Amino acid sequence: MILFLTLQTHAQSDLTKQIRSYREKQSNAWLQEYVSFLAIPNLAPDTINMQKNAAYIQNMMAKRGIQNIQLLYPTTPKIPPAVYGEVLVPNAKKTIIFYAHYDGQPVDSTKWSKGLHPFKPMLLNGSLEKQATIINWPKEKEEINPEWRIYSRGASDDKAGVMAILSAYESLIANGKHPDFNIKFFFEGEEEAGSDHLHEILVKYAAQLQSDLWVICDGPVHQTGKKMLVFGARGDAHAEITVFGSKRPLHSGHYGNWAPNPALELAKLLASMKDDHGKVLIKGFYDDVTPLTDREKKAVAAIPSPDQQMKTELGFMSEEMTGKSLAESILLPTLNINGMQSANVGKLSSNIIPTTAIASIDLRLVPGNDYKKQQEKLVQHIQSQGYFIVTKDPTDQERASHNKIAKIVLSDGYNAQRTSMDLPIAQHLIQAIQSTTSDQIISMPSMGGSLPLFVFEKYLKATTITVPIANHDNNQHAENENIRLQNLWNGIETFAAIMMMK
Amino acid sequence: MILFLTLQTHAQSDLTKQIRSYREKQSNAWLQEYVSFLAIPNLAPDTINMQKNAAYIQNMMAKRGIQNIQLLYPTTPKIPPAVYGEVLVPNAKKTIIFYAHYDGQPVDSTKWSKGLHPFKPMLLNGSLEKQATIINWPKEKEEINPEWRIYSRGASDDKAGVMAILSAYESLIANGKHPDFNIKFFFEGEEEAGSDHLHEILVKYAAQLQSDLWVICDGPVHQTGKKMLVFGARGDAHAEITVFGSKRPLHSGHYGNWAPNPALELAKLLASMKDDHGKVLIKGFYDDVTPLTDREKKAVAAIPSPDQQMKTELGFMSEEMTGKSLAESILLPTLNINGMQSANVGKLSSNIIPTTAIASIDLRLVPGNDYKKQQEKLVQHIQSQGYFIVTKDPTDQERASHNKIAKIVLSDGYNAQRTSMDLPIAQHLIQAIQSTTSDQIISMPSMGGSLPLFVFEKYLKATTITVPIANHDNNQHAENENIRLQNLWNGIETFAAIMMMK
Helix, strand or coil: CCCCCCCCCCCCCHHHHHHHHHHHHHHHHHHHHHHHHHCCCCCCCCHHHHHHHHHHHHHHHHHCCCEEEEEECCCCCCCCCEEEEEECCCCCCCEEEEEEECCCCCCCHHHCCCCCCCCCCEEECCCHHHCCCEECCCCCCCCCCCCCEEECCCCCCCHHHHHHHHHHHHHHHHCCCCCCCEEEEEEECCCCCCCCCHHHHHHHCCCCCCCCEEEECCCECCCCCCCEEECEEEEEEEEEEEEECCCCCEECCCCCCCCCCHHHHHHHHHHCCECCCCCECCCCCCCCCCCCCHHHHHHHHHCCCCHHHHHHHHCCCCCCCCCCCHHHHCCCCEEEEEEEEEECCHHHCCCEECCEEEEEEEEEECCCCCHHHHHHHHHHHHHHCCCEEECCCCCHHHHHHCCCEEEEEEEEEECCEECCCCCHHHHHHHHHHHCCCCCCCEEECCEEEECCCHHHHHHHCCCEEECCCECCCCCCCCCCCEEEHHHHHHHHHHHHHHHCCC | CCCCCCCCCCCCCHHHHHHHHHHHHHHHHHHHHHHHHHCCCCCCCCHHHHHHHHHHHHHHHHHCCCEEEEEECCCCCCCCCEEEEEECCCCCCCEEEEEEECCCCCCCHHHCCCCCCCCCCEEECCCHHHCCCEECCCCCCCCCCCCCEEECCCCCCCHHHHHHHHHHHHHHHHCCCCCCCEEEEEEECCCCCCCCCHHHHHHHCCCCCCCCEEEECCCECCCCCCCEEECEEEEEEEEEEEEECCCCCEECCCCCCCCCCHHHHHHHHHHCCECCCCCECCCCCCCCCCCCCHHHHHHHHHCCCCHHHHHHHHCCCCCCCCCCCHHHHCCCCEEEEEEEEEECCHHHCCCEECCEEEEEEEEEECCCCCHHHHHHHHHHHHHHCCCEEECCCCCHHHHHHCCCEEEEEEEEEECCEECCCCCHHHHHHHHHHHCCCCCCCEEECCEEEECCCHHHHHHHCCCEEECCCECCCCCCCCCCCEEEHHHHHHHHHHHHHHHCCC
């Protein structure tokens, strides 16, 4: 029997080869520039350092000949500005805005591995999980191994976006290439803090920010390492649940069996929320989900499965939603415990019955979900488990009249966003990215993560498509965040191709 | 209809009145002596400070004319010594040893309320829970309100025992009273660290430590405030359970629904251990329990119920074991969660799927239980829930071949101990304590808490009865530990009466 396989073949464009050749000369200088950028702490509430970050980016833009460099402030004071710049073309047929964010997730430096610190970037000869070690920064003209990684907060999420976009533009100009449409740069400073004031900037600078497409650089590429573009993001909202025992910690000997234990109560409450196959048991949890279109279903089916490789790498046997692939799982809403605490464990543990137990819950949303409605379903479930709900610590009277009390603090949140794969500009974007690699690129209807993409749609009626570049094992949002250099290099080629797209 | 009530009436002895009168003169000096004692940090592993504590106690003994003052060291080096002293009587008919411990529970000073610190004793004009505030230490001859409290680690557990016993002896001598039997003092320095080396001291000094009775001063009096003596203690053992998710923290957006969440797994596991009425569901958990004797049952029935008062004070409506009183509950073995943790909550929470979730479990034991057997039942239950059990973090191979993995670290532990209420010396002790108060005193078959009393039985064949003095709301083992002064004064009268008992 003979098998006939239809293989779609792809070739790297000449442009990509030119960009790569320029990078080989520039990479050492870029590394130095990037490391100095990463060393500036980038927590959104740290106003002084955020100003330093913004100034650093302005300087990066100026060095590359980008025009009209500005800081775009929201109307609310003391919020980090977006850093803006542009390259205008006479009679341009379109405008594309490139987005990344320069702020990072909160840090707990005590959790970083030995020798590492969120704001002291280190170079490692590979991945920490694979026993890589810290190495010296390369000397001038020393060859740079693309498997090396930089460990630092923001290294992948999302200063990598700023670095790759600006270096892509630099590479084009150095090769005498000029985009034939307007390019604008927009680097946000408040994404990890929830982009609470992004809409103020979009409204205030609406005229300046009109475009045919926002290309959003954030998040990791596919776990197979293949290049990817993503047509949407899940929405996100949180809830923090506290259940209560005695008002004061009690000796677990003198009161054990008699005083209620809030850690156990919380365990029972959380256990009631999901079955053993990862399905959320909260009433109506999946009811509002908009079904996938046929084109989206096809795109999902074409995504190569990294699942077994990922399980081996991550060290677990079974997925949470029995029988669902990673690609399918992230197209459904989630209820995930981000953290759980009651008194202390380990050396700090003592013989007490805790006074409270707390769980931080993350709700991811898909098209069709409304974040407030999804939070309300959670609250109603907790009520259905016999809890009296409060939003502040219970009063003595509430304690005396309710057997089970849960404090629930709901966060702000935002809904999911999804761009149609059928738009011509979407097809051009796919072609541009495909031109950089002989590998088949991946089109995903949505990323699993969240970006406040609805804001662009709501305030600017803008179209957004996300083009991530970071390695999937970048420890984004956790300790030991890192970027694999090859991913940074690939990102530069990707954005250069997009800037020259049809 | 006429009701005939048989009321047993009690009167305070003349001795008690003399002791009280002496205390009214001495209390200011005692406060000063006690506060300096409390200010010496008393964590068993802090060798230097434990030496200071021991020296301080030796000095307290010397000032009171106690003889043969010694430090009794175990054979293992670097363990805090017991502080020993004695008062021998020619042709004594019996010997009673008074025990307390001078070490304290671990401290987390950040959890103590504003203005308080474990080793900077403060005087408050009442209980912190009732909005008491810090006040100045009384000047010489200033009247001391017995409702005032001293806040400090060890204030009640158990430097109060050392202070009350030594001051009782001082009061007797000052009143020209001399015990007609041998009195020995034995103050341990390693109780809160598990008394791991106590047996070495008992064996090494066995001849010197022969006695008719050990009077153990530790723990709180009854919640009604009534004086109490206790014929036994629960045993204690621990287990720390860790369940595992991904080897590295994952972004809860990119992997939520797909990567298993160890916090949820742990919640389900803990929830499987107890029903909604506080009954432990682990197979055979209650099987080994020795039933109460008739006399013990009668004693339990005579204990006044503080339950409703306690629930109001502690701020909860329902006891954990539905329908069981506090006095009944503590005569059963427990499974109690001391602490639970997975990643972070509150401001430190981030959008991740945690890598591990940990629970610290406390198992209290009653006569009939063997601590190792009780731990083994817990391990078997976890196995029965589908877990593969490891004692160290799982290897990659273990992760690849087992769906659910629990690491269980079992502590050392010890069994319960109970002395018969029928012994003549027990009856004499009851009479002595009853002579100090017009209130009916309480005899409990066992305290809820644990003391390594089996050690005295095993190595010295000794009889032990516990006479606690601390207020029940002393925050023992937690932050804001405190002693109510009236409890300290009552303790002095109690031990003076015991030293003059039949």
